[in-house]
Amino acid sequence: GNSVTQMEGPVTLSEEAFLTINCTYTATGYPSLFWYVQYPGEGLQLLLKATKADDKGSNKGFEATYRKETTSFHLEKGSVQVSDSAVYFCALGNNAGNMLTFGGGTRLMVKP
Amino acid sequence: EAQVTQNPRYLITVTGKKLTVTCSQNMNHEYMSWYRQDPGLGLRQIYYSMNVEVTDKGDVPEGYKVSRKEKRNFPLILESPSPNQTSLYFCASSLGGFRNTEAFFGQGTRLTVV
Numbered sequence: 356g357n358s359v360t361q362m363e364g365p366v367t368l369s370e371e372a373f374l375t376i377n378c379t380y381t382a383t384g385y386p387s388l389f390w391y392v393q394y395p396g397e398g399l400q401l402l403l404k405a406t407k408a409d410d411k412g413s414n415k416g417f418e419a420t421y422r423k424e425t426t427s428f429h430l431e432k433g434s435v436q437v438s439d440s441a442v443y444f445c446a447l448g449n450n451a452g453n454m455l456t457f458g459g460g461t462r463l464m465v466k467p
Numbered sequence: 468e469a470q471v472t473q474n475p476r477y478l479i480t481v482t483g484k485k486l487t488v489t490c491s492q493n494m495n496h497e498y499m500s501w502y503r504q505d506p507g508l509g510l511r512q513i514y515y516s517m518n519v520e521v522t523d524k525g526d527v528p529e530g531y532k533v534s535r536k537e538k539r540n541f542p543l544i545l546e547s548p549s550p551n552q553t554s555l556y557f558c559a560s561s562l563g564g565f566r567n568t569e570a571f572f573g574q575g576t577r578l579t580v581v
Contacts, residue, residue, distance in 0.1 A: 359509070363507075386566065387566045387567065391570075396574070397574055397575075398471070398557055398572030398573050398574045398575055399510075399557065399559075399570075399572045400572070401569045401570065404569070406566075406567065444509060444510070448564075448565045448566035448567070449565075449566060450566065451564075451566070452498070452561075452563070452564025452565050452566040452567060453498070453500075453515050453517060453523070453564065453565065454500075454512050454515065454525060454526075454565060455500075455502075455510070455512070455559075455565045455570060456512075457502075457509035457510040457511070458509050459507050459508060459509045460507075460509050
């Protein structure tokens with residue numbers, strides 16, 4: 356079956372530092388890849404997505420590129436802010452469209 | 468406002484006492500799904516529905532039931548809850564499937580079974 360593996364947290368950074376959260380996947384067919392973000396006490400929100408190989412998703416300064424050759428979808432941001440503190444989930448949408456498979460989540464803490 | 472609404476937000480119950488967690492969306496979405504979130508495991512799918520009266524099992528369906536009698540509602544039923552069902556539950560909906568369109572999530576229901 357499909358699976359998603361992402362780096363364990365917590366990741367603690369100072370404001371304006373560079374962020375990378377690694378995500379790799381195994382899947383059959385042609386999945387879509389997503390990053391969702393969960394702020395404290397809230398549900399998940401879509402941060403960005405990519406639907407095919409070599410697509411780059413971007414939003415709010417975050418970006419990730421769908422790399423089929425390395426089965427990866429790493430999340431990056433050049434300069435994090437305190438307001439980026441949250442839990443980030445890498446997810447895979449299967450061919451049938453009936454399931455999202457999530458990684459374990461990575462908690463990011465940004466200190467002023 | 469487009470949203471997915473779950474109720475209750477918090478629930479403490481005893482083993483074996485039937486309960487229902489409601490989920491409603493106002494976006495006319497075809498797809499709906501229930502997930503449970505446990506530390507280090509991410510979110511795991513319990514059940515999903517692709518349309519009214521069409522439901523199917525996800526990865527962890529044991530001990531749960533669902534129904535989809537109306538497009539907007541997708542309740543999660545625990546007929547005989549057990550302590551291993553203590554978790555944070557999320558309902559999600561999507562217009563055209565979870566591969567191609569954004570999933571919208573409710574705010575979550577934190578369930579404790581004692």
